[in-house]
Amino acid sequence: MATFLVALGAVTLISTAYGIGPCVEELADISVFPGESLYDNSTVVNNPAFADVLPAFVALPTTVEDVQRCLACAYQKSVPFTVKGGGHSAIGMSTIEGRENGAFVIYLSQMKSVEIANKFLVKVQAGARWEDVYDIVRETDYLVVGGICPSVGVAGYTLGGGFSFISRKYGLAIDTVHSMTMITVDGSQVVSVTKTTNADLFWALRGGGGGNFGVVVDFTFKLEPSFPSYEYGDMIIKDDNVEKALSAIGSMDLDQEVYLDFSIAPGNELHLAYVNLGHISRATGLKISILKELAWKHNDRKFNTYWELWKHHTTNVEYSRVENIPITVRATFLKTISPSMARILVELSVPANCFHSFIHLGGTIADYEHKYTAFFHRTANFEIYSTCSYSNDSERQESERYLLDIYSIMERSGETGGNYVNDPFLDLKNWQTMYYGYNYDRLLEIQKKWNPLDKGTYHYPLSIGSDYKPPMRRKHEHSEL
Numbered sequence: 001m002a003t004f005l006v007a008l009g010a011v012t013l014i015s016t017a018y019g020i021g022p023c024v025e026e027l028a029d030i031s032v033f034p035g036e037s038l039y040d041n042s043t044v045v046n047n048p049a050f051a052d053v054l055p056a057f058v059a060l061p062t063t064v065e066d067v068q069r070c071l072a073c074a075y076q077k078s079v080p081f082t083v084k085g086g087g088h089s090a091i092g093m094s095t096i097e098g099r100e101n102g103a104f105v106i107y108l109s110q111m112k113s114v115e116i117a118n119k120f121l122v123k124v125q126a127g128a129r130w131e132d133v134y135d136i137v138r139e140t141d142y143l144v145v146g147g148i149c150p151s152v153g154v155a156g157y158t159l160g161g162g163f164s165f166i167s168r169k170y171g172l173a174i175d176t177v178h179s180m181t182m183i184t185v186d187g188s189q190v191v192s193v194t195k196t197t198n199a200d201l202f203w204a205l206r207g208g209g210g211g212n213f214g215v216v217v218d219f220t221f222k223l224e225p226s227f228p229s230y231e232y233g234d235m236i237i238k239d240d241n242v243e244k245a246l247s248a249i250g251s252m253d254l255d256q257e258v259y260l261d262f263s264i265a266p267g268n269e270l271h272l273a274y275v276n277l278g279h280i281s282r283a284t285g286l287k288i289s290i291l292k293e294l295a296w297k298h299n300d301r302k303f304n305t306y307w308e309l310w311k312h313h314t315t316n317v318e319y320s321r322v323e324n325i326p327i328t329v330r331a332t333f334l335k336t337i338s339p340s341m342a343r344i345l346v347e348l349s350v351p352a353n354c355f356h357s358f359i360h361l362g363g364t365i366a367d368y369e370h371k372y373t374a375f376f377h378r379t380a381n382f383e384i385y386s387t388c389s390y391s392n393d394s395e396r397q398e399s400e401r402y403l404l405d406i407y408s409i410m411e412r413s414g415e416t417g418g419n420y421v422n423d424p425f426l427d428l429k430n431w432q433t434m435y436y437g438y439n440y441d442r443l444l445e446i447q448k449k450w451n452p453l454d455k456g457t458y459h460y461p462l463s464i465g466s467d468y469k470p471p472m473r474r475k476h477e478h479s480e481l
């Protein structure tokens with residue numbers, strides 16, 4: 001990182017190349033600037049579609065006081081900024097264009113300590129990624145509800161809800177949050193957030209999405225018991241059996257110890273992995289056998305620890321969410337996969353650059369009421385998450401058309417229901433209700449108290465309270481799918 005003096009040198013450079021932002025001098029001692037390799041590293045985001053969106057500088061706070069300074073400066077001088085955790089937002093929410101107006105990124109990567117607070121709790125600074133947390137928790141006899149992908153940031157993931165392999169057993173990541181520390185948007189206060197202290201924030205920060213109420217600097221999660229052994233299987237299902245398997249999955253009432261991870265890949269193959277936490281009923285065992293019978297090939301393995309299983313999955317199975325390629329994304333929750341939805345899904349004719357992956361919900365997630373946390377969609381049984389990668393503008397447009405077509409067909413089936421705020425896209429109509437259902441009104445009240453729209457610059461198109469209107473969808477003939 002630049003020293004203060006070097007950074008002041010950079011300020012001179014910036015004055016010609018990028019213009020001096022009102023916070024440059026004040027934050028120079030903790031910031032990196034264009035021309036420095038750390039700036040280049042710090043501005044990388046998971047979806048390179050946003051690689052050209054570059055801030056005036058990146059602040060790299062190492063302490064809570066540093067974060068307060070960043071927020072105070074932005075607030076007092078009306079400088080736009082954004083906060084970056086793991087940088088996985090599919091729509092580039094953790095970068096900001098600042099070359100004209102001095103907008104900057106507060107990147108929390110230097111604040112990533114992970115401590116086992118006592119036998120049942122782990123305290124994580126907000127700049128950690130899930131791999132940092134797993135490195136520590138795997139040394140204990142416990143599990144933590146966290147991201148399937150190791151590089152996903154703890155902060156963005158948790159603030160939106162957080163689905164995990166073990167969510168059907170232990171709930172969403174937000175259901176395991178014990179407490180948080182948040183800095184207010186003007187940087188003046190460091191507030192403790194628990195069930196009983198600032199209870200409104202404790203509700204809103206669990207599912208309301210990143211970038212809304214303040215900057216969270218740490219999370220404390222409950223640890224969950226591990227299991228004596230774990231079973232894992234992966235399989236490929238082809239041709240006519242894909243529709244049969246999808247219908248079967250939709251009708252299966254599986255034990256909460258079982259999680260299905262599956263994708264419809266190009267060639268309309270179904271790639272499916274199941275995670276079994278070891279104790280399942282005979283009925284669930286039989287249902288998994290049905291899937292194996294439909295498989296063209298399958299492998300089963302046993303693991304002694306969850307971490308071995310997770311490592312095996314993330315290193316051996318084609319990961320369902322792409323990294324380092326520009327992508328366009330669409331996603332929605334599905335109530336179930338009925339036979340008619342299975343038919344729609346097998347008729348998708350997945351192009352070579354796209355695939356559709358499914359997150360298996362239900363189980364303990366659905367034991368909580370819609371209003372228990374800001375995460376509304378408790379009764380969805382699956383999320384379908386579709387990505388298409390592209391290498392030029394015409395491929396991007398073609399992919400967007402493809403996704404728009406198939407999502408319109410799914411919506412018309414009446415079996416979709418709402419969207420996950422952590423898998424956002426920018427042309428979602430009625431986004432307030434689609435993300436938050438009737439929890440939106442309460443979120444608005446809490447936003448007014450902690451981050452009023454007429455004050456400060458911590459406001460984005462998809463923030464609570466924003467009057468953002470998505471662009472009109474194009475009217476076009478649906479292509480043959």
Ligand SMILES: Cc1cc2nc3c(=O)[nH]c(=O)nc-3n(C[C@H](O)[C@H](O)[C@H](O)COP(=O)(O)OP(=O)(O)OC[C@H]3O[C@@H](n4cnc5c(N)ncnc54)[C@H](O)[C@@H]3O)c2cc1C
Binds near residue numbers: 322
């Ligand atoms: C490869 C990949 C795998 C994924 N796997 C999963 C998965 O297994 N389960 C799941 O539920 N989701 C998953 N997701 C979705 C993921 O939860 C979201 O993309 C999430 O926003 C990522 O968090 P982040 O910190 O990495 O992102 P960032 O882009 O850094 O942040 C996302 C949003 O949160 C805000 N934010 C970040 N830090 C803070 C903070 N400290 N305080 C306040 N606001 C903050 C940012 O400003 C931004 O608006 C995955 C996404 C990808 C790309």
